[in-house]
Amino acid sequence: MxxxxxxxxxxxxxKIADDVKIGPFTYIxxxxxxxxxxxxxxxxxxxxxxxxxxxxxxxxxxxxxTSEGKGGEEGxxxxxxxxxxxxxxxxxxxxxxxxTRIGDDNLVMIGCHIGAGAKLGNHGILINSTLIGxxxxxxxxxxxxxxxxxxxxVHVGAYTFTLGYTEIxxxxxxxxxxxxxPFRVRGVNTEKLRRCGFGDSSIKALKSAFHxxxxxxxxxxxxxxxxxxxxxxxxxLHVQRLVQSVQKSLIK
Amino acid sequence: MKSLTVLREIDPSARVAPSAVIGxxxxxxxxxxxxxxxxxxxxxxxxxxxxxxxxxxxxxxCVLGAIPQDLKYAxxxxxxxxxxxxxxxxxxxxxxxxxxxxxxxxxGDGNYLMDGCHIGHDSFIxxxxxxxxxxxxxxxxxxxxxxxxxxxxxxxxxxxxxQYSRVDRRVPVRRDVPPYTIFxxxxxxxxxxxxxxxxxxIKTARLSAQDxxxxxxxxxxxxxxxxxxxxxxxxxxxxGVEGEVADLCAFCSRSLKGTYGRHRExxxxxxxxxxxxxMPGEWKAVIRRALA
Numbered sequence: 239m240x241x242x243x244x245x246x247x248x249x250x251x252x253k254i255a256d257d258v259k260i261g262p263f264t265y266i267x268x269x270x271x272x273x274x275x276x277x278x279x280x281x282x283x284x285x286x287x288x289x290x291x292x293x294x295x296x297x298x299x300x301x302x303x304t305s306e307g308k309g310g311e312e313g314x315x316x317x318x319x320x321x322x323x324x325x326x327x328x329x330x331x332x333x334x335x336x337x338t339r340i341g342d343d344n345l346v347m348i349g350c351h352i353g354a355g356a357k358l359g360n361h362g363i364l365i366n367s368t369l370i371g372x373x374x375x376x377x378x379x380x381x382x383x384x385x386x387x388x389x390x391x392v393h394v395g396a397y398t399f400t401l402g403y404t405e406i407x408x409x410x411x412x413x414x415x416x417x418x419x420p421f422r423v424r425g426v427n428t429e430k431l432r433r434c435g436f437g438d439s440s441i442k443a444l445k446s447a448f449h450x451x452x453x454x455x456x457x458x459x460x461x462x463x464x465x466x467x468x469x470x471x472x473x474x475l476h477v478q479r480l481v482q483s484v485q486k487s488l489i490k
Numbered sequence: 491m492k493s494l495t496v497l498r499e500i501d502p503s504a505r506v507a508p509s510a511v512i513g514x515x516x517x518x519x520x521x522x523x524x525x526x527x528x529x530x531x532x533x534x535x536x537x538x539x540x541x542x543x544x545x546x547x548x549x550x551x552c553v554l555g556a557i558p559q560d561l562k563y564a565x566x567x568x569x570x571x572x573x574x575x576x577x578x579x580x581x582x583x584x585x586x587x588x589x590x591x592x593x594x595x596x597x598g599d600g601n602y603l604m605d606g607c608h609i610g611h612d613s614f615i616x617x618x619x620x621x622x623x624x625x626x627x628x629x630x631x632x633x634x635x636x637x638x639x640x641x642x643x644x645x646x647x648x649x650x651x652x653q654y655s656r657v658d659r660r661v662p663v664r665r666d667v668p669p670y671t672i673f674x675x676x677x678x679x680x681x682x683x684x685x686x687x688x689x690x691x692i693k694t695a696r697l698s699a700q701d702x703x704x705x706x707x708x709x710x711x712x713x714x715x716x717x718x719x720x721x722x723x724x725x726x727x728x729x730g731v732e733g734e735v736a737d738l739c740a741f742c743s744r745s746l747k748g749t750y751g752r753h754r755e756x757x758x759x760x761x762x763x764x765x766x767x768x769m770p771g772e773w774k775a776v777i778r779r780a781l782a
Binding site for chain 1: 533556606608
């Protein structure tokens with residue numbers, strides 16, 4: 239049996255699974271679907287065509303699914319399973335062609351903003367006050383720091399760590415540690431890779447690949463270098479992924 | 491002032507003083523204690539084992555005592571203790587402690603936390619500090635008396651902010667900030683460092699004329715060239731300093747020995763010494779039993 243506070247407002251039409259907890263003064267809009275095991279605390283607003291998967295936890299004063307107020311269309315948000323959406327986070331709804339998507343097992347910390355149509359992978363950690371612009375794409379295991387700005391439409395590669403106050407104004411490669419306004423590549427995110435079970439050989443290969451691709455100031459990507467790295471016979475799988483990702487952002 | 495509204499949810503087992511004012515749409519959890527004359531504005535959510543003292547003013551949309559943003563936290567009983575006469579702006583968040591970090595987050599007396607501040611788990615804020623808008627304190631931080639953190643500064647885990655120091659705006663603090671200094675960008679350096687003496691802080695500390703003179707001399711001597719800090723401390727200690735200057739030397743040498751210039755790193759994964767001092771008496775026994 240769902241535990242819904244008498245002081246919560248649930249619009250007719252909202253689909254709420256059996257064992258969901260909803261706190262007082264929370265508003266659930268008419269087109270919202272909430273999966274089993276979700277805990278929605280007090281003073282939360284969930285509107286738009288929002289689908290929450292199972293076992294998500296939404297903390298007080300978070301706002302999910304509001305549209306930016308263009309044309310009165312209801313925004314769409316699709317959220318996976320076991321995410322934690324902390325206090326004061328705002329997640330805007332995308333269009334029906336490009337809904338805002340959040341994968342599984344993410345931690346969206348206090349005061350984060352996820353713009354309309356942004357896509358978040360799995361196992362991401364967004365530290366307090368991370369601002370993600372509309373249509374940006376974050377792959378799996380991305381880890382941000384405080385006060386990060388990710389510009390609309392940019393692509394952040396998997397396993398990348400961004401240091402505090404960084405502005406991501408163009409595509410960021412995977413496996414990297416990035417810093418600065420605008421950002422520069424500072425090296426390989428070795429700690430995260432180790433924690434995720436990467437072998438020493440892969441980390442070593444990635445380190446030398448980063449060394450070849452970027453100069454000491456973390457800039458200057460050369461297409462010829464990328465070609466040469468890909469052509470190597472014993473090219474590591476992760477290096478391949480890195481090179482392909484960098485090539486893609488060069489074409490853009 | 492009696493609030494006329496009835497739209498608020500106070501758990502029957504919460505202990506709320508009769509003179510406390512609870513605004514509209516507030517949510518007060520079952521293990522919460524709120525002292526006399528404390529004012530909670532609209533939409534304040536207080537959950538967890540949270541003890542709020544007397545005469546506090548808590549602005550709209552504050553969330554106090556939510557579970558920590560720590561992946562290791564397993565749901566144990568941990569506390570958030572807020573002292574007396576603090577002023578919180580809007581959307582301030584403070585979390586309870588974690589089991590591995592000392593079970594306690596503490597905010598002392600007479601602090602001013604401006605809009606959007608975040609106090610992470612297991613942090614200790616002493617008295618009369620000022621935190622600007624959007625200041626982020628990660629976990630396990632100690633902010634000493636009278637420190638000022640300017641707007642949007644962010645402090646990394648296990649840092650210590652010395653007494654009457656000042657952190658400039660938009661500055662990431664990655665190591666300990668010595669007492670009575672200004673911490674921020676200096677010249678062309680990109681890494682923030684000790685950028686000067688905090689005159690305002692020294693004034694607020696109301697030192698005697700002799701103490702102030704000695705302190706200023708020591709600060710100028712120590713931080714003229716930070717690369718030579720260790721030898722300078724040694725020289726000063728050999729001269730036989732005392733009072734504020736001795737405390738300053740002790741602080742700096744502790745920080746120098748700590749990992750990444752952070753003295754509190756030695757408390758990683760264990761109960762910090764502040765537990766004895768700050769943990770409310772009735773909870774000490776409960777937590778010791780849980781630890782045993």
